[in-house]
Amino acid sequence: MMDRAIRTGLRWTAVLSLVLSQAEAFYIPGWSIKSYTKDEAIPLMANKVYSDNTQLQYAYYDLPFVCRPTGQRRLGDGLFSGQNIPLNLGEVLRGDRITVSDMELTMEHDAPCNLLCNREISRQELRRARHMVQDGYVVEWIVDNLPGATCFVTVDKTRKYYAAGFKLGYTDHSTGHPRYFLNNHHTIVIRYRRAPGRAGERGGKVVVGFEVYAKSIGLADKRGADSCPTDLHDVQQNFELYLPSNKTLSATDAKQQAPKLDYSKLSYKPAETWEDDDSDLDDDDSDLDDDGAKLTIPYTYSVYFREDNSIEWSRRWDLYFVNQEEGLKVHWLAIVNSLIICGLLTSIVLVIVAKTVRSDIKGYTSKESSVEDGKSGGGLLGRRGGKRKSGSGSHTPREKGKTIPGLLDQHVAAGDLLDQGGESSDDEAGALEDITGWKLLHADVFRTPRNGHLLAPLVGSGMQLLFMAAGLVLLSAFGVLNPSFRGGFISFGVGLFVFAGLFSGYFSARVYRTFGGQDWRKNTAVTAVLFPGLLFSAVFVLNLFVWAQASSTAIPFGTLVAIVALWLGIQVPLVYVGSWYGFERKGAWEHPTKTGSVPRQIPQQAWYIRGLRTVLLAGLIPFAVIFIELLFVFQSMWQDKSGYYYVFGFLAVVSTILVLTIAEVTVVTIYIQLCSENYHWWWQSFFVGGGSAVWIFLYCVWYYFVKLQITGFLSSLLFFSYSLMACCVYGLLTGMVGFLTAYAFVRRIYGAIKAD
Structure with a gap:
């Protein structure tokens, strides 16, 4: 079965x-490798929009103010516009929604300007567009599995790098009142080179770069018969997301009136008049939603193909990481920092194992054997009669009935040791007093924990x-x-x-x-x-x-x-x-020692090994190992969603050092606890191992208030909820490491006593 x-x-x-x-x-x-021949159609896919200021993503074609795919055009690879691309589980969970667009890209064919559509929107849809522009949303398009990128140049102008995505629009605060502008023209640059191998011999080309340059072009700019701007380089007016009350502004009207009328004659007021105009679309102007006013947004695009032999196809993703190369020094600093901390802990553990524990074990076994083979012949607990020797080494007699931790799995009264007036020798009493600390817990250390x-x-x-x-x-x-x-x-x-x-x-x-x-x-x-x-x-x-x-x-x-x-x-x-x-x-x-029937009484513990204090103090050390690398992880996850975390080699090294550090911290902490005669180490080892999760969550709180600009209750709720869940996952993992390490350590030292 x-x-x-x-x-x-x-x-x-x-x-x-x-x-x-x-x-x-x-x-x-x-x-x-996907290669394209000349005149072959290349599908462009629209994915989603996302923002660094919010945790809410949206499918691009779910936006009410963008051009919807018609579903009539057939593109390359047997696809048609409006077709949804099948997604794997990871893509769905990360919020991807990939759909083929209507944009036509043909290999090695430039298109100076094409009209995509004239999108007519209402006031409510206009308000949605302004909110998304204000939140800094970024658009993600895909060509040949490459995300459309905004191109930048390094400070020394020797290299360029990509930032995935491009801005939906921008906000202008120069007039003292925020004005919102939409990017309604997109210049697409496809960089290609000859395909490697036989495909290249047959004239095949491969895409090595996908750049998108977004521009806002207003209605007052002169447009041709195809509704495309006649001059894309000299833009007179940007497209402002503003709609006066009870006015319908169409691209056709603007095209006919633009050569004769200036900007002020169009029903499109400049921002300087907003303060005196109550028709501005604010969040509280819900009474204007049904006045029937419409705003028409003309969407256009240009396509240019440029051959670029400086980029290898297998290295085309490197452009997305060039701007992160300066962080390599910080990554190395993180590794050096981790190695120093781990090295110090390793030294402490070696001292404990090689000197303290071994010497304790030898002292324990030697004193136990000396008592058993002493002059009395009856052992420390079996001796009866005799008198205490006087001298400078004499000890104050113990009160009868006072419990003394013995070598067996029970509490032994001093009266039993002296047996009705009998007295023990100085050597035997000294042996009893010298055997203290973790060695006394051999009958309780493996006692089953609560829960x-x-x-x-x-x-x-x-x-x-x-x-x-x-x-x-x-x-x-x-x-x-x-x-x-x-x-x-x-x-x-x-x-x-x-x-x-x-x-x-x-x-x-x-x-x-x-x-x-x-x-x-x-x-x-x-x-x-x-x-x-x-x-x-x-x-x-x-x-x-x-x-x-x-x-x-x-x-x-x-x-x-x-x-x-x-x-x-x-x-x-x-x-x-x-x-x-x-x-x-x-x-x-199997445990090396047997558990006694009567639990020992645990003495008063020092302040630094009590419950939560121990967890926080011990968790601070592993956190110090990884907090530098956390800067890059958090930046990739929260602050720069358009970026990609790629230095997994560094992360693998830091993670290995982290596991070693947690194991060593747990060993040291549990050893100190056992020396304090506290045998409740099972849960404590688990909590100590996961203690750094508390510091990571506190770091998340600090990161939220200092580094991020997240707005809105729901986005904040998602941030703290996901952070808490991630810290719980981390705490379970590291807690398990601490538990199993402490268990192996405890079995080892108490097994050594038994072996000796």
Whole structure:
């Protein structure tokens, strides 16, 4: 039966891999090359608009003020305008909505100007456009899997670099009152070169650059018969998103009147008159929504093809990263910083293991053997009779009935040691007093923790997340996952997480049985449902808010059903298989010492090893290891969504150092706690390992108020909610590392006592 379950799990895993990585989406530089011959049509696709000031994205063709595709033109690759491109799971989750546009691009054919459409909008749609321009929304178009980019030049003017996307419009504050202008003309520059190999010999060309230069051209500028501006270089007036009351302004009227009338004669008032004109479209002017006024926006575009042999096809994405090369020195600084901290911790751990622990073990065993082989012949606890020797080394007699931590798994009274007036020798009493600290906990250190039935699933989920994170970082560092593989990072992340259910079930079951659990099926259910269920519930609730805003960031209902199917149909069976193997075949981990029946009394603890204080102090060190690299990660995620995080090699090194640092910090912290005779280390090791998550969340709060300019309640809610979820994921992963490291350390030192 188990063989059948394993085969079923492998079969579902294979199906999952096919679903998550579609053939047309998989793309690695140097492998998949699309070449075009002369006069061949190149499809241009519109994706979405996004902003650094808000977390809400929108599909480009869902905007009410842009030209909609007609669905009549057939373009290259068998596509037609208005066709929706199939997306993989990662693309859907990241808010992509890719649709083929009406723009005609033909290889090596320039088009100085083409009219796309004359879009007529109402006041309500005008208000929507102004709000999006004010929020700084950026448009993403795609040609040959390259995002349309705004071109910049470095300060020394020796190199250029790309910033993905281009502005929807801009805001002018020069008059003291904000004026909003829409970019309604786009100059498209396609850079190409000869295709490598046989395709190039047959005249094939490959696209190596896609640049978009957006421009705002007003209605007063002279236009030709095709409604295109006659002079694109000398623009007299920009297109302002302003509509006077009860006026309809069309492109045809403007074209006929522009040669005869100046700007003031058009029903298009300059901003200087706004203060005295109550017809301005403000947020509170809802009474003007139904007055029937319309504004016509002429959209035009130009296309130019330029041969550029300086860019290799396999290196065409490098232009998007040139502006980030200056950050390489900071990345190296982050690694050096991490290595210094990790090196210091390694030295401390070596001192503890090589000197303190070994000397403690030797002192423990030597004193125990000297007492057992002493002159009395009866051992420290078995000696009866005799008198205490007097001298300078004499000790004050202990009060009868006072409990003294003994070497066995119980509390022994001083009266039992002296046995009705009998006295112990100085050597035996000295041996008793010298044996202190962590050595006294050998009968309590492996005592089952409270709520161990919850700790085991958390450890299993942490191992599942570790497998997913390690796989993503390695695949990205080797170049398999890169910005050209749109949505690949998230798709592979979901796939690795689902497959890692095997490891989650295995480790959860073994920890659960080590804690003495018997109902492994119940533990399996908790492991498979607890963390994924909480995460899915949080995402679903947030998704309801985003749905209400009609944002492409909202996960479609069908995708939610597919995610639930992956969770319940694939991950849960894999967790079951891993749990069965870990519980039935491997069983519990053996402890080197036996647990006593009576728990020890824990003495008063120092302030720095009490609960949350320990977690915060210990978590500050791993945070110091990664906070420099977090600057780049946060900038890519929140501050510059048009950029791409690409230095996964540095991230892999820093992540490795982070894991080592967490392991060493946990070892040192738990050792100090054991020396204070506190054997409640199970949960403490988990919390100490994940303690840096608290500092990362506090860093997110600081980043929000200092670095970001996010506006709106919903965007702020999404930021803090996603940040909290990310920190919880990080805390589970690092908490698992701390737990297993502390467990291995404790077994090692107490096993050494037993061996000696």
